[in-house]
Amino acid sequence: MKKYTYTEKKDTRSGFGAGLLEAGQKNPEVVALCADLVGSLKMDAFIKEFPERFFQIGIAEANMIGIAAGLTIGGKIPFTGTFANFSTGRVYDQIRQSVAYSNKNVKICASHAGLTLGEDGATHQILEDIGLMKMLPGMTVINTCDYNQTKAATIAIAEFEGPVYLRFGRPVIPVFTDPDQKFEIGKAWMVNEGTDVTIVATGHMVWKAIEAGEQLAELGIDAEIINIHTIKPLDEAAILKSVKKTGCVVTCEEHNKFGGLGESVARLLSTELPSPQEFVAVNDSFGESGTPDQLMTKYGLDTINIVEAVQKVMKRANK
Amino acid sequence: MKKYTYTEKKDTRSGFGAGLLEAGQKNPEVVALCADLVGSLKMDAFIKEFPERFFQIGIAEANMIGIAAGLTIGGKIPFTGTFANFSTGRVYDQIRQSVAYSNKNVKICASHAGLTLGEDGATHQILEDIGLMKMLPGMTVINTCDYNQTKAATIAIAEFEGPVYLRFGRPVIPVFTDPDQKFEIGKAWMVNEGTDVTIVATGHMVWKAIEAGEQLAELGIDAEIINIHTIKPLDEAAILKSVKKTGCVVTCEEHNKFGGLGESVARLLSTELPSPQEFVAVNDSFGESGTPDQLMTKYGLDTINIVEAVQKVMKRANK
Amino acid sequence: MVVFQAFLPNFSLTCYVQSIFNYICHINQQPQLMKHTINELEDIASQVRRDIVRMVHGCQSGHPGGSLGCADFMTALYFDVMNHTTDFKMDGIGEDIFFLSNGHISPVFYSALARSGYFEVSELATFRKLNSRLQGHPTTHEHLPGIRIASGSLGQGMSVAIGAAQAKKLNKDHSTVYVLLGDGELQEGQNWEAIMYAPFNKVDNLIATIDYNGQQIDGPTEKVLSLESLQAKFEAFGWHVITSNGNDMTDIVKALHYAKSLTGKGKPILNLMSTIMGNGVDFMMGSHKWHGIAPNDEQLAASLAQLPSTLKDY
């Protein structure tokens, strides 16, 4: 198992804030919009440097999406920011018509995704946003795994032409990817090569997959770990190649097991390479209030759950 | 192949209209709401008989969902009616918080789902609504296959306690199910027993699956056809039992292949019985204007597509 | 079971008589027949404020600012104005019911419910903790008595209240539906759908109150997205608008009784209630900064020092 270490913990949303500033410095067409959550989205630095390129929309997410779509017409590259729930479910039809179907160059940037939002509870903890966004034709869906990757992704999507959903989170987590990385949209990152099982992980679950990989190594299990940061378009080749080798797969996402990355992988395999799969995901329930760690444990999204899923899927694959 | 015949064609939305009237006659707590689409939803008969139990909301779908949730508090059983797009994507967060998470007894009834809406084009042809609704914990998701089944389902959901999404459509299609059927939520209907392949179909695709079954029979292929009218909760036992026998499956839905019934089946099989699967579904694109038949052909949702998918999947299963 | 009835049992004839009476009270500027004196209500509100800061401190998260600002209103509602029973039934038939649309101020809601007898006050200590019925934002999912709808995602409560009010009409239930909304929350378009719908459909058993504190997360409302004259807006949409000072117990009690006297007259009623965010804790007052952060130990002590304990802390 390849060794990953970290010296600090940071929130992925701060990676977004840093990336937004840099994207804004690189390209004067980059503008930002926010629906009364500037601090949560870490947009302050951008606003300070480019006050005239920032649009405070107030608590009106639908209007924000429409305005963003309109701004693209004049050549702007708008980044909208609010919580993941209000970035997706609240404005699904607006994104569908004014952004995705109209093929507008809007970057929908969503913080506080998933259970790790913590104490606010279920109304704010969306576990369906990946599914919502992946069903929209033409939408690129990204869920990054640490500060550095989020920053790199933010810069990359500014350079990419087309609608993007970028999902990140609230809590501080290990920073373990390369600070100078170039983010390649749609290209899976091979975290660790292995032969016994494929672990496909996205977002906050990538670090947990690494931890699981270490524990599995101790048990003599050689896990291949793939970071699917881009859920759509899915790097099908990378997944197929890996599962062809390992024969079984565990998908890990901070999302409902219905509709998300796991089901995308299941669909892919069912049409190309039917294989045993286990889902580390929320078992079709709402979240609740609690600390991020408590919730990840209670809802079965911990390192141990990955380890157990691997053991189960390997048994099913007769390994 | 069991013989199915029909003497008339009707639209499933008229089955809803008839069912709503009967549900209203049976239970005085049944009320109806509409967002400026009374005629399209076939609510006229209900309104005529129970004018004081009808709420015209105007073009304000979010408000409609909230009002429906509020009506349940006083013991009412509200049926909301609008097009499928405006019943789901437009109001996802409202359904999520005020209905699903609050566990309110609202029946969200959606017409003009899918490509068969026809000439209005992509802004109205939602192909993601099954996925949207299936991701909500506690939501029952139903997509009926003809007039009689829609009528029976409408009556059944009035008697069922809990949030329901009922999806139906615009065009007239064969009426081939029993007019006196009792609709059992969550229980798959075995349309035809067979041994070579499992065809799982929902909504308008069920009749096409029957047509495909007949063509396959001529080719010597004995297809088992299952009508999954309830996509959530999914009748997992029925699907597993069938695929255990046939070894392969084709799913058919008037929906994006991402996020819908097909992915639910893929997920189920991946965790229980990995098997070759083919998807007869829209290949991740928006629809467009055209007649229903033209669109079903152009987007690969015709009888012939089912036949070809069966041949492909059986080959993959080495049959 | 604790029963609160502000005046007489709420049947239509007595109701009518009572409305007139309320109105006279209002113009006399002396609300009468209350179970609690204004002083007593102020004392309860002080305890509610203590509960708020202690709850938010206890889990180091949550929203003290709006909660403190609405402590007087919620006390007036639950201890004086509403005809309600704490023997909680979801359908609320025959009683006045309340919805909190701006769900983030759940601490004041939970305290008002517990203090008026819906559940044990000791349960306030579980606020926002794992497995609690006192979720960060109110929910029916955990079956906490007193809660009839989830809120937290802003902008939905007005519609729900209208639906509940229309159900009361169908049920020939002459009691009243109350809903509280934030002022920033009014930037959400769904509210305006509801605001347009209610007068046209004569939803006149509905009293909506706006927590008009002029603050939201990113700053003063007039800097984020000004609401300008809310009175003019609601009136242009056909509401009967009254104004009140939500941090003056005499005034808010009076205004709410007056509002009740206006029910049944064909129009929904809007109580435009000026408040001060953070009211009652000097260093939290008047700034959006305390919208959603928790006091530390020192700040807690400083807060409590300003708020007499009256009903015993949980």
Next chain:
Amino acid sequence: MVVFQAFLPNFSLTCYVQSIFNYICHINQQPQLMKHTINELEDIASQVRRDIVRMVHGCQSGHPGGSLGCADFMTALYFDVMNHTTDFKMDGIGEDIFFLSNGHISPVFYSALARSGYFEVSELATFRKLNSRLQGHPTTHEHLPGIRIASGSLGQGMSVAIGAAQAKKLNKDHSTVYVLLGDGELQEGQNWEAIMYAPFNKVDNLIATIDYNGQQIDGPTEKVLSLESLQAKFEAFGWHVITSNGNDMTDIVKALHYAKSLTGKGKPILNLMSTIMGNGVDFMMGSHKWHGIAPNDEQLAASLAQLPSTLKDY
């Protein structure tokens, strides 16, 4: 390439002079300097109406009522008021741009675009047919020149227009953004988010027009969900409201020039335009029944008999 410029090239100084001039025109009740006389514009509008009924008849679906009602407005806009080029560029930098929010009246939009030179009029015959660029509701997806956003799901166009207007400001582009909305469409809450946002953010290069025909699908707007005084509502939200008769070419041309003269003065402009649904075809006029159904052969003939062909049918 056809170039329409209502007056002079639109630079800020000339623009200012021109505004004053427009205003004088308006008060003199004699719009001047138009490329087309009122009579010519009326003739074009008649052809647009012929196109509408023929398109809707050709595919036996679509929305003639609202389209006919807006034929004069769209003609005035595309043939007189807007400074635009038919050499279509998505960004519309340096030209006036238009958004149709009530996308169901696409026939009038397509006809206005084709007749003013954006694409061949023969393409109108493909309306709503498989593989057409003229989708049931306008879309950019098929790259039809003149369309900058998809619409059809109601309530979104005002926000888009605001965004486009704000982009123009960032680009120091002094041209104007126009948007048309249905009156029933105003029941959608997103509009009110946008209506609140625009004045506060001084989006004063935006002219929104309401097709105030008093009809929607289920009946007259005042029976479905009355909008009551839209003027009072928009004014309470801080807009500069003007009124016009959308079926009187002199009046609508005048009103639109006047509206343009009001741009750049700190407020968005609302043109509350009274129209008659189905205008121009007697048996379609004034009823919601023709909101969304197609004429049969006889009805088509009866319609065309009332509408002189002026630019040759496609």
